[in-house]
Amino acid sequence: NAGVTQTPKFRILKIGQSMTLQCTQDMNHNYMYWYRQDPGMGLKLIYYSVGAGITDKGEVPNGYNVSRSTTEDFPLRLELAAPSQTSVYFCASSPGLAGGGRELFFGEGSRLTVL
Amino acid sequence: GQQVMQIPQYQHVQEGEDFTTYCNSSTTLSNIQWYKQRPGGHPVFLIQLVKSGEVKKQKRLTFQFGEAKKNSSLHITATQTTDVGTYFCAGDQTGANNLFFGTGTRLTVIP
Numbered sequence: 001n002a003g004v005t006q007t008p009k010f011r012i013l014k015i016g017q018s019m020t021l022q023c024t025q026d027m028n029h030n031y032m033y034w035y036r037q038d039p040g041m042g043l044k045l046i047y048y049s050v051g052a053g054i055t056d057k058g059e060v061p062n063g064y065n066v067s068r069s070t071t072e073d074f075p076l077r078l079e080l081a082a083p084s085q086t087s088v089y090f091c092a093s094s095p096g097l098a099g100g101g102r103e104l105f106f107g108e109g110s111r112l113t114v115l
Numbered sequence: 116g117q118q119v120m121q122i123p124q125y126q127h128v129q130e131g132e133d134f135t136t137y138c139n140s141s142t143t144l145s146n147i148q149w150y151k152q153r154p155g156g157h158p159v160f161l162i163q164l165v166k167s168g169e170v171k172k173q174k175r176l177t178f179q180f181g182e183a184k185k186n187s188s189l190h191i192t193a194t195q196t197t198d199v200g201t202y203f204c205a206g207d208q209t210g211a212n213n214l215f216f217g218t219g220t221r222l223t224v225i226p
Binding site for chain 1: 121124150156157160216219
């Protein structure tokens with residue numbers, strides 16, 4: 001019953017540091033997504049992937065990078081962390097196109113603070 | 116770009132009162148989904164509406180999709196403390212690879 005697993009759950013970074021948020025799903029979903037959620041705001045799409053080897057930008061991709069070497073894994077890389085990247089990050093997966101009749105399954109989130 | 120607005124941003128109700136949140140899109144949607152996020156938790160899928168004018172019920176929750184497919188509502192009858200959380204609508208245009216999430220309505224239920 002793992003579903004979508006994200007690590008770490010919490011992390012504090014200094015400005016300029018880099019890190020990778022890990023995301024793994026065991027549902028054999030082709031579609032995976034990274035969202036960020038800021039206080040009082042909805043979820044904004046950072047990057048998404050429609051299958052291994054294929055990724056594309058979402059609404060707010062600047063400052064982030066992704067890769068999708070396997071169906072299961074979709075890590076999110078933060079380069080040169082900035083205070084504006086302080087947020088809660090959610091990874092999600094879907095059997096098909098999000099909104100195309102396919103619900104999103106979310107991980108439990110990763111709370112990142114950049115000081 | 117597509118925008119999905121949600122009102123109200125916050126709602127406090129006494130336990131047993133009804134609650135409604137409204138979702139409005141700047142463009143016609145192919146479908147709309149609703150999610151619930153408990154405090155400190157992650158969004159969990161509730162339902163999807165596809166047809167114009169569609170109404171679906173889940174126990175005390177009633178979901179509606181507008182005739183023009185540009186707005187939607189979620190109504191909870193006789194709220195309970197277990198209803199506490201933030202409710203998000205999320206919609207997309209035909210062929211889009213992304214769900215555009217509303218800003219959410221945070222519901223507090225006072226016992």
